[in-house]
Amino acid sequence: MAEHRMVDVNGIRLHVAEQGAGPLVVLLHGFPESWHSWRHQFGPLADAGFRVVAPDQRGYGRSDRPDDVGAYTILHLVGDVVGLIHALGEEKAYVVGHDWGAPVAWHTALLRPDMVLAVAGLSVPPPFRGPEPPLTAMDRKFGGRFYWNYFDRPGVADAEFGRDVRTTLRKFFHFGSGAAHSSGEAGQPLVDLERGWLADMPDPEVLPAWFTEEDLDALTESFSQGFTGALNWYRNLDRNWELTAAWQDAPVTRPALYVYGDRDLVPAFPGTPELIANLPALMPSLWREPLELPGCGHWTQQERPDEVNAALVEFLKACP
Template sequence: MSSSRMITANGIDFFVREEGQGPLVVLCHGWPELSYSWRHQIPAIAAAGFHVVAPDMRGFGQSASPSDVSAYSIFDTVGDVVGLVQALGETKAMVVGHDWGAPVAWHAALFRPDIFTAVAGLSVPPPLRGRGRPLDLLRQNGITNFYWQYFQTPGVAEAELERDVARTMRTVLGGRGLADPDGAMFVQEGKGFLGHATNTEPLPAWLSESDLAYFTEIYRKSGFRGGLNWYRNLDRNWELTAPWQDAQIHQPSLFIAGSKDAVVTGLIGSKLVNKLELVLPNLTRKLIIEGAGHWVQQEQPDEVNSALVKFLKEASGQ
């Protein structure tokens, strides 16, 4: 059984779930999620002979949520994972990330190949640093209503998402949302991020009412500001990563996504999925799971677990 505890790393406190013994595997969740999003992976990876640790990431859930927007850069979030490895008494780890956790995993492997021996990313392709700041490029392309832009002004998205947390979580996780390119990715004037939601559809089979209740309970306590602050560092992250322009990630790598995930079919992601090998010369597999949406490790846990376990075993020489 997995257990949970608080660990201090990189100067702040993290709530972590952990299970198993063996080589260390760190699982980094995305937005608006929690370490709970890995509930199907933790026991499976532990059973395969690994020490699995899944934190609530900085600003999320029961982990600390610094008030300063600038405390959520890619340097801070990768620093957290490095700090966790050290706090766990290890010098090496394999890192897996989904959604916002994927850029953390990719950059951890990029910045610290001495620590991170293998990397897997779910739903978000690795960094192919573009020619300009992400938010500038959107504006230059005439786009003003992408959800990244809506999330920029502190307080606006928070007020909408926190008004009815149960509805927010039901809509974002259980609704069409990020599985629908015409849905949540673009914010209609006056309708907000949740404007497309009807809330009459039943929950998908992979998300139970008790799962939803847990997400809702935790987000009622934490609010949404910490997670939204990650989006408020998009341009800054681009600036900070200038030294890694055109750099490659040479460790063994794995990419998994759902065929119906708007992140990989939409505006930005589809180009990147076709260029994975430019960044990942040692990509072992690109797995696109037919019919799965954005919450791929919760939607198709057996297929994701099988691919992850095989990858981790091969990467660790087991």
């Protein structure tokens, strides 16, 4: 059973869940999630001999949520991971991330390879900086309808998602699941700018077996203070592009694992299928070919915990 506490990190307080003893594994959640998204990983990783720690990242759950939008850059997020490792009394850790947590994990390995024993990303592949700022690129391609651009509008998505938090989360988790999409589906997550993103999202009568009403209760509680902190991560996408200019074309050099579902919309984003296909050539540190999970949607470690756990344990044990 995971134990919970608050930790002072990088000038803020983070809530963390912790279980096990051994080499440190830091698990980083995505949007719209919390430490709870790793509930299926705690036991198996702890049983395999690891100390497992999953924070509510800044802006989420019981952790601090700074008011300044500029306090959510990739450098702040990597700084939180670095500070957390040190606050836990360690010098190095394995770092694993899903969704937004994956870019944080990848960038921690990119910027601080001295502290990362190995890195794994679920859903979002390793970062290779594009030729133009991402919000600018998606605005040009989709006329402002791509969800990143919608999230960038101050207060708009915050208000839409906050009107009925439980319904928002129920819709999101159905929309991103493998059950909601067909394999190879190439549709993009576009928003009706007048009606909002939730308007046309189906509201499922029954939740999938891997996401219970109790799970939804826990997640709803974690967003009781709203979505603004979490959305502020997206509002720094172009700023992150500017801040990481010095790492243009730099690959992650630490041992790396990438896992994704074939029904996840993220790996179908513009340019991403080509990136995934070229990863073995772009990243010599890749442990093996990207692991594709048939029938799996966006919520990788929740939808397919057994396969993800087996892959993580094998990978982490192979990277002492």
